[in-house]
Amino acid sequence: MSKPKTAVIIGVSSQDGSYLAELLLDKGYKVVGTIRRTTSMVHENIEHLKGKIVIEAADLTDQESLNAVIERHQPHEVYNIASQSVPGDAWSHPFYTGEVTALGPVRVFEAVRHFCPTARVYQATSREIHGGVSGHETATESTPMFANNPYGIAKAYAHMMVDCYRKSYGMYVCAGILFNHESPRRSLHFVTRKISMGVACIKLGIKKPPINELGEPLVDADGKLHLGDLNSMRDWGYAKDYVEAMWMMLQQDMPKDYVIGTQTRHSIKDACKAAFDHVGLNWEDHVVSNHRLIRPTEITDMIGDYSLATKELGWKPKVYLKELMEIMVDSDIDWLKAHSV
Numbered sequence: 641m642s643k644p645k646t647a648v649i650i651g652v653s654s655q656d657g658s659y660l661a662e663l664l665l666d667k668g669y670k671v672v673g674t675i676r677r678t679t680s681m682v683h684e685n686i687e688h689l690k691g692k693i694v695i696e697a698a699d700l701t702d703q704e705s706l707n708a709v710i711e712r713h714q715p716h717e718v719y720n721i722a723s724q725s726v727p728g729d730a731w732s733h734p735f736y737t738g739e740v741t742a743l744g745p746v747r748v749f750e751a752v753r754h755f756c757p758t759a760r761v762y763q764a765t766s767r768e769i770h771g772g773v774s775g776h777e778t779a780t781e782s783t784p785m786f787a788n789n790p791y792g793i794a795k796a797y798a799h800m801m802v803d804c805y806r807k808s809y810g811m812y813v814c815a816g817i818l819f820n821h822e823s824p825r826r827s828l829h830f831v832t833r834k835i836s837m838g839v840a841c842i843k844l845g846i847k848k849p850p851i852n853e854l855g856e857p858l859v860d861a862d863g864k865l866h867l868g869d870l871n872s873m874r875d876w877g878y879a880k881d882y883v884e885a886m887w888m889m890l891q892q893d894m895p896k897d898y899v900i901g902t903q904t905r906h907s908i909k910d911a912c913k914a915a916f917d918h919v920g921l922n923w924e925d926h927v928v929s930n931h932r933l934i935r936p937t938e939i940t941d942m943i944g945d946y947s948l949a950t951k952e953l954g955w956k957p958k959v960y961l962k963e964l965m966e967i968m969v970d971s972d973i974d975w976l977k978a979h980s981v
């Protein structure tokens with residue numbers, strides 16, 4: 641019997657890292673996942689994976705920690721999933737965002753170049769690299785980059801370094817230019833999860849809801865869920881579908897970047913409607929737009945043309961917004977009931 645392949649997932653505690661770990665375990669990989677060293681032993685997204693994967697500590701700001709993991713495990717595949725991933729926090733922490741989200745991936749590439757140059761590397765690029773580009777309603781792999789916030793600019797730098805490492809060193813490095821993707825494991829910093837958790841709290845009459853990024857209850861004393869610009873448009877898919885594309889990208893003969901999206905657009909109002917409808921409530925009775933939650937710059941309305949991924953990888957999205965919101969609402973209701981909050 642041949643030895644199983646080894647994959648290192650940098651940032652395994654993330655939404656995507658945890659689903660990717662499950663996918664790779666199913667495919668028979670030995671999975672090594674890195675987490676940041678903190679005092680907490682609890683990582684909700686991967687509690688069920690403890691004992692099935694090897695967990696290492698590594699930080700994208702610490703070259704030595706990345707070198708050690710790559711040198712020790714000699715992986716066939718490395719997935720850099722980690723980043724300071726909250727666009728909203730990038731305005732308040734622009735230097736840290738640059739350190740982690742722009743330079744962090746380069747530290748991963750350097751660790752691979754020096755200690756395991758044959759490993760194939762996946763980098764998590766974001767559609768935010770096209771933040772303010774106008775005249776392009778649909779993104780393909782050749783759409784110009786025009787990031788307009790510190791997070792998108794950091795991702796754009798890392799994205800260009802992917803191509804640089806391919807061309808300069810002949811390494812197998814590729815990037816997924818991913819549109820928004822969500823799941824019950826999405827952090828509460830993001831609007832879809834705020835909506836699903838808000839709906840669950842309202843439906844169950846939760847008295848002490850989780851707090852939002854302003855440090856205020858997600859649902860206020862009048863039962864209102866506070867969100868930002870309700871007319872913002874996004875192309876939303878399901879994280880479980882998107883991690884399959886990541887794996888497929890590393891199985892090709894040649895490394896290449898691919899756009900991954902659903903090629904559909906919906907507003908935040910649409911997401912609210914899908915979620916509230918699911919539990920028999922009218923979203924307009926419960927949602928308010930709070931100007932303090934509106935981004936300083938909004939990204940343009942754009943959808944992801946995934947036709948190259950379909951043609952070359954055989955990838956297609958399976959879950960779209962309505963079903964996605966229903967999955968998330970059901971999960972949050974179950975979570976609140978199980979934790980008897």
Ligand code: NDP
Nearest residue numbers: 651653654655656699700721722723725764766818820821
């Ligand atoms: P999450 O927000 O769920 O997780 C981010 C991960 O990065 C966490 O595991 C976090 O660790 C880790 N991390 C943060 N800072 C560091 C650091 N300094 N060193 C090491 N690890 C660090 O991400 P998602 O699963 O949503 O997204 C995965 C990747 O894809 C990210 O790079 C994101 O920017 C990108 N992306 C995501 C999209 C989406 O819609 N989800 C769209 C396009 C791109 P900890 O658990 O300790 O906080």
